[in-house]
Amino acid sequence: MAAVYIDISPAILDWLIKKNDLIGNETVYNVLMKWKKGDKKPTFNQIEQISKKMQIPLGYFFLENPPVEDCSFTEFRTVNSQGENEEPSANLVDTIDMMLNIQDWMRDYIKDMGQDKKAYVASCSENMPASSLAEKIRHDLNLSEDWMIAQKTAQDSFKFLRHRCQNMGILIMMNGIVGNNTHRPLDVKEFRAFTLVDDYVPLIFINAKDSVNGRLFSLLHEIVHIWIGINSIYNKVENNEENRVSPIEITCNAVAGELLVPHRLFISKWRKNQEPVLKKVSTLSKVFTCSQVVIARKALDTQYIQEDMYHKIVALAVDFYKNSQEKHAGGDYYKTMVSRLDPQFIFAIAASAQAGRTSYSDVYRLTNTNRTTFKQIYQKMLSGEGGVNS
Incomplete structure (x- = not known):
């Protein structure tokens, strides 16, 4: 009996490729790209296999357009919080x-x-x-x-x-x-x-x-x-x-x-500091381990500075951030991975896997790791090692 080949809509294929980017499965990517380019057409069994590997409902493969992602739990705003809805990335x-x-x-x-x-x-x-x-x-x-x-x-x-x-x-x-x-x-x-x-x-x-x-x-x-x-x-x-x-x-x-x-502490330290305003804001930002904008806002709310000074400090802070934005590339890979994850979750899912209640494939999927990486993360967390900016 000849195999029956199935057409998948281009919109669904594009969506599947983006989804696979999250998983990082090179084998699945190669298969999807062959389907997209028309080099091969999938059979039902092949679609079913990819569905399982990507953990995407089988029925989605037969839609004309991708399903609408459910982000209704919150209001999405523009960067300036202007109350205008926009499609989330x-x-x-x-x-x-x-x-x-x-x-x-x-x-x-x-x-x-x-x-x-x-x-x-x-x-x-x-x-x-x-x-x-x-x-x-x-x-x-x-x-x-x-x-x-x-x-x-x-x-x-x-x-x-x-x-x-x-x-x-x-x-x-x-x-x-x-x-x-x-x-x-x-x-x-x-x-x-x-x-x-x-x-x-x-x-x-x-x-x-x-x-x-x-x-x-x-x-x-x-x-x-x-x-x-x-x-x-x-x-x-x-x-x-x-x-x-x-x-x-x-x-x-x-x-x-x-x-x-805190308001009470701020007033006390502001009054004791006799430096010029800009220097004072800088000093207090170090005392309270926060940005100068937070200090300036407190000073404005307590009427220690006027709005023009507040906006000046904000503008200086924004310019400084743009000119010296931190780079987050590089560093120790495993420390970075540790910083991304919560130890409560890692210890819980490791215990569940060891007890046979959670499959290790689910462990690696939920943590975006593999066997080696997860083991390293788990050991570092057990030893109390923190991650970059953790």
């Missing part, structure tokens, strides 16, 4: 999809372990005063008001805060590319971070392409979203006008600012 969609898969797996695992819901998730209202919200978050995370003073740099503060969140069961993931694909960088102009609120496994993803100061403020901003129980895509840039940002984002920024630069 494939890189953002695929990253969210990966994090949702990790969250789904972790939720099932935690429920199987008999763990309860996280009481702090959605425990606050976005209508609470920023000071009250900040105090509740500090209490739940066991943070002193001056927790940042003991840190030497913004990177130290980020690492300290990340560990506190992980101790509370919040997954903190970070990457500057889609999965492990260096050809698909994440654009900080599109988003700086996002939050997937969940009663069992709240998850924060940080765009590693952002500056160290940016990552720290984004983490604080997303923490607030968990406490008020609202998902977010955070993409506010330093020169935004507040009247072009949604009320919830304004609230989260205010609370993040209070957590990083």
Whole structure:
């Protein structure tokens, strides 16, 4: 009996090739490219095999156009947060999809372990005063008001805060590319971070392409979203006008600012410092391990500087960032991989695999690793080694 060949629409083939970029399967890529070029036509059995390898529903291969990705959980905004909807990039969609898969797996695992819901998730209202919200978050995370003073740099503060969140069961993931694909960088102009609120496994993803100061403020901003129980895509840039940002984002920024630069401490240190304004802002940014824009915002809100000085500081900070944007390439490969993943997730999925409850193919798929890489990451985490900017 002659084989029956099937036509797959060009739009579906293009979509499948983009999806395979995330997986990085060279064999699948070669097959898809042959189908796209018309060198070969697939049989039903061949389509079924590719469907299993890519973990994409078989029915999708027979559609005329790709399925619409479900990103309805949050509002997507332009880089200037102007309230205008735009189509999210494939890189953002695929990253969210990966994090949702990790969250789904972790939720099932935690429920199987008999763990309860996280009481702090959605425990606050976005209508609470920023000071009250900040105090509740500090209490739940066991943070002193001056927790940042003991840190030497913004990177130290980020690492300290990340560990506190992980101790509370919040997954903190970070990457500057889609999965492990260096050809698909994440654009900080599109988003700086996002939050997937969940009663069992709240998850924060940080765009590693952002500056160290940016990552720290984004983490604080997303923490607030968990406490008020609202998902977010955070993409506010330093020169935004507040009247072009949604009320919830304004609230989260205010609370993040209070957590990083507490009002009482700020006033005390500002009054004691007798340096000229620009120098004073620079000095206090080092004291509080944050960007000069955060300090300038505090100074504006407390009426220690005028708006023209605030905008001057913002403009200088933006120019500095553009001229000295950090490079994230290079470095130790395994340390970078460790920095991307949350130890809670790695230890959980390793234990599940060792118990025979999760296949190792699923382990490698969810972590974007292979046998060797996963083993190295696991060992480094066991030994307490951190990653780059972890």
